[in-house]
Amino acid sequence: MAPRRLKPDQITEMFRRFQAADPAPEGELDYVNPYTLLVAVVLSAQATDVGVNRATGPLFKFVDTPEKMVELGEAELISYIRTIGLYRMKARNVIALSQILIDRYGSEVPRDRAALEELPGVGRKTANVVLNIAFGEPTIAVDTHLFRLGNRTGLAPGKTPLEVELKLEKVVPPEYKRHAHHWLILHGRYVCKARKPECPRCLINDLCLFKEKTVSVP
Numbered sequence: 001m002a003p004r005r006l007k008p009d010q011i012t013e014m015f016r017r018f019q020a021a022d023p024a025p026e027g028e029l030d031y032v033n034p035y036t037l038l039v040a041v042v043l044s045a046q047a048t049d050v051g052v053n054r055a056t057g058p059l060f061k062f063v064d065t066p067e068k069m070v071e072l073g074e075a076e077l078i079s080y081i082r083t084i085g086l087y088r089m090k091a092r093n094v095i096a097l098s099q100i101l102i103d104r105y106g107s108e109v110p111r112d113r114a115a116l117e118e119l120p121g122v123g124r125k126t127a128n129v130v131l132n133i134a135f136g137e138p139t140i141a142v143d144t145h146l147f148r149l150g151n152r153t154g155l156a157p158g159k160t161p162l163e164v165e166l167k168l169e170k171v172v173p174p175e176y177k178r179h180a181h182h183w184l185i186l187h188g189r190y191v192c193k194a195r196k197p198e199c200p201r202c203l204i205n206d207l208c209l210f211k212e213k214t215v216s217v218p
């Protein structure tokens with residue numbers, strides 16, 4: 001049986017409510033410029049934003065450009081980020097991508113998906129986050145929260161993150177695309193949680209098509 005889907009007017013209403021509740025949503029990763037945003041997103045793979053911020057707070061005070069990162073070197077970088085999962089591989093990637101930014105892009109973060117995705121440790125999701133936050137592009141990065149919400153609610157059902165992302169691109173009204181990623185990620189993190197969604201206090205409860213809505217908040 002094909003997955004149930006929300007209708008266009010329901011999707012518009014969903015985002016109208018998200019916007020009314022939070023007109024300018026923001027991500028929870030700390031950064032000071034596009035370069036440190038890129039580094040923070042690379043470090044955040046399979047790690048929490050809180051854990052990444054704890055490590056990058058002291059790091060970004062002194063290291064906020066590719067040159068300073070390369071000068072710092074892999075071993076020193078590890079001493080800042082060793083509390084983050086996969087820190088060895090991430091340190092190697094951050095040093096390598098910093099060198100590429102220096103060599104090919106005048107030490108700037110390129111505003112280009114293909115160029116971003118060629119950087120070590122940068123996949124489609126990271127590129128989408130950077131394009132959205134650093135450059136204001138209407139990209140929608142699909143992480144575990146968006147993947148879950150896309151399927152649960154009937155907004156953008158899909159078997160893979162890419163399938164969900166491409167559906168979101170089609171169904172989210174243009175005026176809501178810029179902030180869709182943040183509205184959905186925050187909704188997934190704090191209300192529509194993986195194990196026990198808090199349906200009774202959900203502002204899109206009457207629109208959502210999830211069959212196993214909860215009836216009490218823990």
Ligand code: SF4
Pocket residue numbers: 152153191192193197198199202203204205206208209210213214
């Ligand atoms: S009603 Fe429940 S399942 Fe649906 S979006 Fe809200 S929290 Fe998630």
